Amino acid sequence: MKNFKRLALLFAFLLVVGVLAACGGSSEEEGSGSEDGGSGDSITVGGSSAMQPLVAAAAEEYMAENSDAQIDVQGGGSGTGLSEVAAGNFDIGNSDYFAETKDDIDAEELVDHKVAVVGMTAAAHPEVGVDNLSKDELKDIFTGEITNWSEVGGADEEITLVNRPDGSGTRATFNEFGLDGEEPAEGITEDSSNRVMQIVNDTPGAVGYLSFAYFERNEDIVPMGIDGVEPTDENVQSGEFPIWAYQHSYTQGEPEGLEKDFLDYMMSEEVQTTILPDQGYIPATEMEVERDAEGNESEIE
Known part of the structure; x- marks a missing residue:
């Protein structure tokens, strides 16, 4: 009987120690989680x-x-x-x-x-032979009315359009302020501006649209002026260049x-x-x- 009581007391003691250890571990984990909010850094x-x-x-x-x-x-x-x-x-x-x-x-x-x-503007292959377009010419190119660069004084080269997908902010801005709300014709569609830059650079006759930042990274592709206004920071700041x-x-x-x-x-x-x-x-x-x-x-x- 005495041995049985000793075993019972030992079992109860171990049970209490286990519960306290579990509580302590749980408290420590909760404390560490709340300290950094789960994503503090x-x-x-x-x-x-x-x-x-x-x-x-x-x-x-x-x-x-x-x-x-x-x-x-x-x-x-x-x-x-x-x-x-x-x-x-x-x-x-x-x-x-x-x-x-x-x-x-x-x-x-x-x-x-x-x-x-x-600032954003049309970006063309280095050999298209054009660096300025009227607003109407820009719209006609991207809506498919003009299909060869020779029609705007450039090289005899078929135009290949490179677009961003629906949901792209660059596309939305270019459509609204470059094309006056008109949607571009079908062409190559690329998910990122980096890919547009690469495709335009590598494809004769290609034209897409990019933010000014990408012309800093590739000085070969041609940033298009519009109605004689150059695509510069100063012209965006003054409101003279429309696509921004x-x-x-x-x-x-x-x-x-x-x-x-x-x-x-x-x-x-x-x-x-x-x-x-x-x-x-x-x-x-x-x-x-x-x-x-x-x-x-x-x-x-």
């Missing part, structure tokens, strides 16, 4: 491929200065940036156009951070933690005056004109 930023070089360069510099931070920068297009940040899959969603222009996005749930302005867009970084609600810190860094003097111009972008603060979500333009007083 890591965020995913994605969307607009026109913005990707800028955001990637800024993220690289930020992580060099903040070794405990991890910023994963992805592309996918502006539509992806908006839908993924709205769904909570991206911490920051990048877009070349306003969220209000997308019917399937609840823009009221998102906060807009205009980090830059980007804000570079939006959207968050779900007001940003906090690393999201806020990185967006603050994007607006810092280091990025706005050094990284941003080096990457071919225009600071929003240097614009002399502004646009709203409906595309209405006005002078900044």
